[in-house]
Amino acid sequence: MTRLLVTGGAGFIGSNFVHHVIRNTDYSVTVLDALTYAGNIASLDGLPMDRFAFVHGSIGDAELVDSLVAAADAVVHFAAETHNDNSLSDPSPFLTTNLLGTFTLLETCRRRNVRFHHVSTDEVFGDLALDDADRFTETTPYNPSSPYSSTKAGSDLLVRAWVRSFGLDATISNCSNNYGPFQHVEKFIPRQVTNVLSGIRPKLYGDGLNVRDWIHADDHSSAVLAVLEHGRSGETYLIGADGERSNKDVIEWVLELLGHPRDAYDHVADRPGHDRRYAIDPTKLRDELGWRPRFVDFEAGLAATIQWYQDNRTWWEPTKDATELRYAAQSR
Ligand code: NAD
Ligand code: TDX
DSSP: OOEEEEETTTSHHHHHHHHHHHHHOOOEEEEEEOOOTTOOGGGGTTOOTTTEEEEEOOTTOHHHHHHHHHTOSEEEEOOOOOOHHHHHHOOHHHIIIIIIIHHHHHHHHHHHTOEEEEEEEGGGGOOOOTTOSOOBOTTSOOOOOSHHHHHHHHHHHHHHHHHHHHOOOEEEEEEOOEESTTOOTTSHHHHHHHHHHTTOOOEEETTSOOEEEOEEHHHHHHHHHHHHHHOOTTOEEEEOOSOEEEHHHHHHHHHHHTTSOTTOOEEEOOOTTOOOBOOBOOHHHHHHHOOOOSOOOHHHHHHHHHHHHHHOHHHHHHHHHHHHHHHHHTTO
């Protein structure tokens, strides 16, 4: 049996990944998570205790990380500060966790000779024009825009340097925007869904023509597992599912699926430095590893996600008010 150490496993994608691994493999999983405002232990409910353990702690705690890495065959690194708007109000934890935390893990995996998979984002490439015929590929130059994306870019470069300089057995994946269950209500889709469910009007930044390339978190999970099991050491793989949609289209779909008029939302101040468009060319992942997404109908996946938020109010309601207060302080 393979023993995985999953950092950030109480977060959105990390928890989806842990459920995916337990369902689809015979691996055992230990989650290391600091349970920041973004972590929720309830997202890990129902896992079999003979194959799953939770450790509350930080990836910056070198001693703790060493003892956990020593007992693992591979590390899958999701833990990060992840919200662009928060990185604009206070970049500091982004540097600590995304750069120094990743550094701690890299040094430990180097010393212990343990396989490392680094989970990253397409935001490291900056943005595309709406009419650009090209999409991001593994050779697109890095050009991040925000404190969040620049710290993720920096962490990717650390991984590449540890591969080249120290021969670390590592892979990197850069994925597009995820949606699905267990996503924090600060993020675009859950914010709008839970706004409507709370009697608050959805909020669209700027003109809303910005495009994001949506992928279901379970498809991201199967792709990370494919890279972990079959990816070539030292390589980067882009993960995407051909899901480009404008924010305006998504907000209108959310309203329609919840039975409200499609125009029952507010335009609010734009995000400073707001990236216009992300789009992933997943050819390498598909051709080399034979990976395919399961959720190919975005509107059906969105409807199922909305249903999940309707059915799981106790999961998100405790965080809703504080999240909206943070947004109010930013006039968004
Ligand atoms: P999230 O914010 O939902 O979860 C992050 C998790 O990391 C939380 O459980 C938090 O408690 C934990 N964490 C934060 N700091 C920590 C620390 N110092 N030590 C241990 N745990 C800590 O994030 P997410 O959206 O699930 O993203 C997970 C990863 O995937 C991130 O690396 C992110 O950059 C990447 N990613 C996200 C998306 C997306 O659309 N959300 C897309 C591509 C890549
Ligand atoms: O209320 C909102 N209104 C709005 O119009 C919010 C919260 C967002 N938006 C817009 C901004 C973006 O164009 O929606 C889009 C998506 O916003 P976010 O959910 O904040 O995601 P984004 O900034 O695209 O980054 C996400 O995808 C890549 C994740 O948060 C990152 O962690 C990941 O790396």
